[in-house]
Amino acid sequence: MNRLRQSLTTVLTGLLIGVGAQAQAQMSQLQVAQVQDIPSLPPLQAARTTGDSIFPALGQLGLDVLNYDLTLTVARPGTSELRGEVTLTLTATQPLAQIQLDFFGPTVSAVRWNGRPVVFRSDIAAQKLLVVPPAPLLPGVEATLTVSYAGAPGIVRDPDFSYPLELGWQSVPGDEASAGATRAGANFTLSEPNGTHTFLPSNDHPSDKATFTTRITVPAGFTGAASGVQVSQTELEGGFQTFVFRQAQPIPTYALAIHVNQFERVESPAVPVGVGGSPVQRRDYFPVGTAQPTREAYARTAEMLRVLSGWFGPYPFEAYGVAVVTPQLPALETATLSTMPVTSSREPVALHELAHQWFGNAITPADWSDVWLNEGFATYAELLWAEAQGQDGQAIAARWMDTLNRRGTRPLVARTPEQLFDTSAYQRGALALHALRVAVGDDRFRAFLQAYTARYSGGTVRTADLLALAQTQVGPEGEAALKLWIESPALPALPILP
Numbered sequence: 001m002n003r004l005r006q007s008l009t010t011v012l013t014g015l016l017i018g019v020g021a022q023a024q025a026q027m028s029q030l031q032v033a034q035v036q037d038i039p040s041l042p043p044l045q046a047a048r049t050t051g052d053s054i055f056p057a058l059g060q061l062g063l064d065v066l067n068y069d070l071t072l073t074v075a076r077p078g079t080s081e082l083r084g085e086v087t088l089t090l091t092a093t094q095p096l097a098q099i100q101l102d103f104f105g106p107t108v109s110a111v112r113w114n115g116r117p118v119v120f121r122s123d124i125a126a127q128k129l130l131v132v133p134p135a136p137l138l139p140g141v142e143a144t145l146t147v148s149y150a151g152a153p154g155i156v157r158d159p160d161f162s163y164p165l166e167l168g169w170q171s172v173p174g175d176e177a178s179a180g181a182t183r184a185g186a187n188f189t190l191s192e193p194n195g196t197h198t199f200l201p202s203n204d205h206p207s208d209k210a211t212f213t214t215r216i217t218v219p220a221g222f223t224g225a226a227s228g229v230q231v232s233q234t235e236l237e238g239g240f241q242t243f244v245f246r247q248a249q250p251i252p253t254y255a256l257a258i259h260v261n262q263f264e265r266v267e268s269p270a271v272p273v274g275v276g277g278s279p280v281q282r283r284d285y286f287p288v289g290t291a292q293p294t295r296e297a298y299a300r301t302a303e304m305l306r307v308l309s310g311w312f313g314p315y316p317f318e319a320y321g322v323a324v325v326t327p328q329l330p331a332l333e334t335a336t337l338s339t340m341p342v343t344s345s346r347e348p349v350a351l352h353e354l355a356h357q358w359f360g361n362a363i364t365p366a367d368w369s370d371v372w373l374n375e376g377f378a379t380y381a382e383l384l385w386a387e388a389q390g391q392d393g394q395a396i397a398a399r400w401m402d403t404l405n406r407r408g409t410r411p412l413v414a415r416t417p418e419q420l421f422d423t424s425a426y427q428r429g430a431l432a433l434h435a436l437r438v439a440v441g442d443d444r445f446r447a448f449l450q451a452y453t454a455r456y457s458g459g460t461v462r463t464a465d466l467l468a469l470a471q472t473q474v475g476p477e478g479e480a481a482l483k484l485w486i487e488s489p490a491l492p493a494l495p496i497l498p
């Protein structure tokens, strides 16, 4: 490696240490100018992103992350202090002379390529970490990229909700003892759509799904939890403990769950609704002192798994449960471990997040404009569950129709960030499935859903893929019903079950 490059990188990294995110953002222009003055440095023009139609800055075209092996230390839960090291296993679908990860996180101290130090640069304004490997990464070749970092995560404001929400690494300060009760500090991830790169250098786009090993070190008395199954729990010096989790099926970056809190981990009997009837491990994490009514929202998870797998086919992961959090936030379907605020701990919300394990986490939209494929399906699952409880599904569909008539509607493929999680994505998306069901009948509808999950679980989809599958699985009437609900500018008429 060129010595000049190395010392320059060191200088630049040195500049960033101990500087707040805002100051860092202001400084980054300056660094770009400095770097461009040095002719021996590698090309600095941005690599091509995934070209997402809603978030064009995310990801890198041609980069394929296969696995993230993440080691996180949370020494003071409830603060934003974080230390991390991640090794990404990479390959490429086209030759890549530089790697550009999304990262708006703590300060990077070192980057290694296949174990050896390499040139890197943090472009904080662009929220990218640029790495130049010794030789281009070629298709069919695997490499590892290791990033070490420490400090405070960046803040990404949610670009799509109508109320303010900060995405990514969440820090919940503990309460001082008051009236005999204390609440421990906590941290957790809440990242959809683009918050994961506040704490993890990543190809932060759903078109690049990956498997994860997550190792979380926490102080005595705290529990670490993450997506996947727990593979070990080890005690270290000073009472610290390391919890290790393996998520062996690929998931989108936004769905990675990480939790640190004083948890009660509650195990329940496994439910045999996994692939080939395999058992689905059941564990829920409740903050110590969680009230009974909150826990009751999750009492029927086994039954929900049975009902939903009856419609959707086998549950696609090895485990399911929830981690309850105390701040008032929306619930999120983090993989195998939904993140459930106390204020959202109600049965329909619990059911909705469970349904996202099939639609969102196992089958993932390749472009954010197609997120109705998550929200419409998860919303329709609420109706299927209500019917399984003897309620009138058609009445629920009629209420969705009223909401849409009141609030207005749009074709289902989103065009702006504000549309991603609006009433059309949820209720109109659900009614599109209701229309398909009414057009083809319950048996063919169920067969269609199971053909869709069988075909696309573990992968990504576009709206056109769903339509193409309808064409072959349920024929022209089914496809036409779906297409009308997907594309019509006006709201189609409410389809009525026989």
Ligand code: TRP
Pocket: 190, 191, 192, 193, 329, 330, 331, 332, 333, 352, 353, 356, 375, 421
């Ligand atoms: N996918 C979530 C749901 O409907 C909604 C959601 C979108 C969300 N972005 C979020 C929740 C960010 C929490 C944080 O279940």
Ligand code: ZN
Pocket: 352, 356, 374, 375, 378
């Ligand atoms: Zn949802």
